[in-house]
Amino acid sequence: MREPPPPSPLPLSQTWPPEFVARYRAAGHWRGDTFPAMLRERAQRFATRTAVVAGDERWTYAALWQRAEQLAAGLLAHGLQPGDRVVVQLGNTAHFYAVVWALFRAGLVPVYALAAHRITEIAHFVRKAEATAYITLDRLDGYDHRLLARELQALPDVPTLRHVLIAGDAAEFTALAALQGDAALLPATDPDPQSVAFLQISGGSTGLSKLIPRTHDDYIYSFRASNEICGITQDSVYLVALPAAHNFPMSSPGAFGVFHAGGTVVLSPSPSPDVAFALIARERVTDLGLVPPLALLWAQAAATTQHDLSSLRVLQVGGAKLTPEAARRVIAGLPVKLQQVFGMAEGLVNYTRLDDDEDTLLTTQGRPISPDDEVLVVDDAGQPVPDGEVGYLLTRGPYTIRGYHNEPAANARSFTADGFYRTGDMVLRKPGGYLVVQGRAHDHINRAGEKVSAEEVEDHLLAHPQVFDVAVVSIPDDYLGERSCAFVIPRGDTRPRPPEIKAWMRTRGVAAFKIPDQIVFVEAFDITAVGKTSRKELRARLRAEFLSQQDSQ
Numbered sequence: 001m002r003e004p005p006p007p008s009p010l011p012l013s014q015t016w017p018p019e020f021v022a023r024y025r026a027a028g029h030w031r032g033d034t035f036p037a038m039l040r041e042r043a044q045r046f047a048t049r050t051a052v053v054a055g056d057e058r059w060t061y062a063a064l065w066q067r068a069e070q071l072a073a074g075l076l077a078h079g080l081q082p083g084d085r086v087v088v089q090l091g092n093t094a095h096f097y098a099v100v101w102a103l104f105r106a107g108l109v110p111v112y113a114l115a116a117h118r119i120t121e122i123a124h125f126v127r128k129a130e131a132t133a134y135i136t137l138d139r140l141d142g143y144d145h146r147l148l149a150r151e152l153q154a155l156p157d158v159p160t161l162r163h164v165l166i167a168g169d170a171a172e173f174t175a176l177a178a179l180q181g182d183a184a185l186l187p188a189t190d191p192d193p194q195s196v197a198f199l200q201i202s203g204g205s206t207g208l209s210k211l212i213p214r215t216h217d218d219y220i221y222s223f224r225a226s227n228e229i230c231g232i233t234q235d236s237v238y239l240v241a242l243p244a245a246h247n248f249p250m251s252s253p254g255a256f257g258v259f260h261a262g263g264t265v266v267l268s269p270s271p272s273p274d275v276a277f278a279l280i281a282r283e284r285v286t287d288l289g290l291v292p293p294l295a296l297l298w299a300q301a302a303a304t305t306q307h308d309l310s311s312l313r314v315l316q317v318g319g320a321k322l323t324p325e326a327a328r329r330v331i332a333g334l335p336v337k338l339q340q341v342f343g344m345a346e347g348l349v350n351y352t353r354l355d356d357d358e359d360t361l362l363t364t365q366g367r368p369i370s371p372d373d374e375v376l377v378v379d380d381a382g383q384p385v386p387d388g389e390v391g392y393l394l395t396r397g398p399y400t401i402r403g404y405h406n407e408p409a410a411n412a413r414s415f416t417a418d419g420f421y422r423t424g425d426m427v428l429r430k431p432g433g434y435l436v437v438q439g440r441a442h443d444h445i446n447r448a449g450e451k452v453s454a455e456e457v458e459d460h461l462l463a464h465p466q467v468f469d470v471a472v473v474s475i476p477d478d479y480l481g482e483r484s485c486a487f488v489i490p491r492g493d494t495r496p497r498p499p500e501i502k503a504w505m506r507t508r509g510v511a512a513f514k515i516p517d518q519i520v521f522v523e524a525f526d527i528t529a530v531g532k533t534s535r536k537e538l539r540a541r542l543r544a545e546f547l548s549q550q551d552s553q
């Protein structure tokens with residue numbers, strides 16, 4: 001067998017210009033922290049405290065570190081090399097933290113996939129990251145991830161992939177539990193604090209998700225500062241009810257904030273109140289984050305629950321817009337302090353502060369973490385608009401990336417020449433710097449916090465033999481916030497049925513949340529007299545027509 005090419009080293013492409021590096025260091029934001037050093041130090045300092053609770057597993061900090069060291073040594077002995085990228089898909093299981101801690105300890109670079117991702121997304125991440133390994137588990141939520149691993153290995157165009165490692169029953173693959181460690185291989189020194197620690201996944205507002213390179217220094221700053229804002233201490237018991245691999249429950253302040261403080265992270269296998277309320281009562285959970293539809297569901301379920309929720313201190317809601325009325329319902333239904341969180345995996349995170357007045361809490365999405373977060377709200381011409389007027393949000397700061405990994409074309413679009421990230425969000429800024437999110441500039445669907453690119457879904461549907469053309473739009477939805485609707489012009493005389501199209505989409509191996517919620521057949525798209533229309537205009541018109549028809553019914 002031909003030796004696959006070695007993965008190219010990850011460039012330190014996220015270096016901020018020297019004057020910014022100097023500024024962020026001088027301000028004390030960047031302190032030269034690294035993940036392996038932080039985790040080692042926490043494991044010693046909080047050795048006997050409980051770090052992770054998941055199902056029947058209950059690990060102290062010392063036990064988690066010991067597992068991580070063993071696993072790290074095993075991965076290196078197995079042939080992975082420091083700097084290699086590793087796609088990790090472990091859902092909300094204790095394995096997730098053991099593996100991620102191990103990857104940091106070994107100098108390997110995690111690429112965080114969501115449990116919902118399927119072959120199309122996983123293969124894309126492996127290619128873009130030039131990953132050498134995929135770590136997953138045997139089964140999760142009724143899906144056998146070894147099937148996905150087999151499909152991945154059979155692909156002709158993932159030349160860097162050499163290892164598939166499985167937590168649980170590994171079948172023909174290597175079992176994580178079977179790895180034999182060799183501590184001598186473990187890196188003796190800590191990485192450069194400004195090197196890339198991991199790759200996070202973007203919401204993908206145009207086309208496929210992009211990879212977000214976050215450095216040790218920048219990310220650790222973001223959750224250390226979040227801890228102060230959110231009041232996370234070693235007494236915090238934080239419930240991960242959203243997907244653990246998502247940036248919100250990972251770092252805002254999330255599990256890593258809690259590890260930094262020496263608190264306890266409790267993993268919920270599902271965000272449903274039935275499962276989570278029992279865990280809250282049993283573990284005396286104090287803090288957690290939810291997306292708006294779940295927060296509303298929880299507020300309703302709390303009215304009749306038998307479980308004791310009195311330990312709850314702060315409920316964070318973010319990922320999608322929480323309207324003032326929804327915020328009122330959440331506050332009325334749950335015995336807890338509400339905190340709005342408006343963040344993005346690319347960096348910038350805004351929080352309402354715990355002592356904000358009720359109006360701020362209900363009507364804004366908070367203000368940035370850092371005094372060095374620069375926020376610009378601009379018009380179509382890129383000119384700043386006055387406070388109180390809606391514009392495009394641009395940002396730059398000590399934990400906001402300067403570019404996606406391996407995406408020169410997208411970087412030219414998504415970042416200004418002076419390094420501001422174009423978030424794609426429309427906001428208005430209030431005096432005092434609080435932001436109110438108004439919507440998106442790009443076409444994407446924020447489906448209960450899961451971001452779906454209209455373009456990506458259209459691309460899939462266009463591959464269907466009976467689809468002539470398609471436009472995917474977001475439609476307001478009482479439960480999800482937004483749902484996706486595909487307007488389809490069929491090809492030929494026989495119209496496929498919507499369930500057939502949905503089933504076919506599933507065979508494309510994409511995350512289930514990308515399958516259109518609704519499919520509407522149309523004869524033609526009403527192309528204006530000019531004869532040519534942008535997809536953006538087309539989507540906007542279809543959406544407006546659909547909504548006005550709904551209103552008149």
Ligand code: OOB
Nearest residue numbers: 203247248252318319320321341342343344345437
């Ligand atoms: C979080 O991160 P992503 O990367 O999945 O999505 C970011 C996008 C934002 O650009 C915005 O469009 C939307 O999600 N968003 C919100 C929001 N929070 C996020 N839109 C309205 N109101 C909010 N409160 O979603 C994320 C990352 C860290 C912390 C929290 C959320």
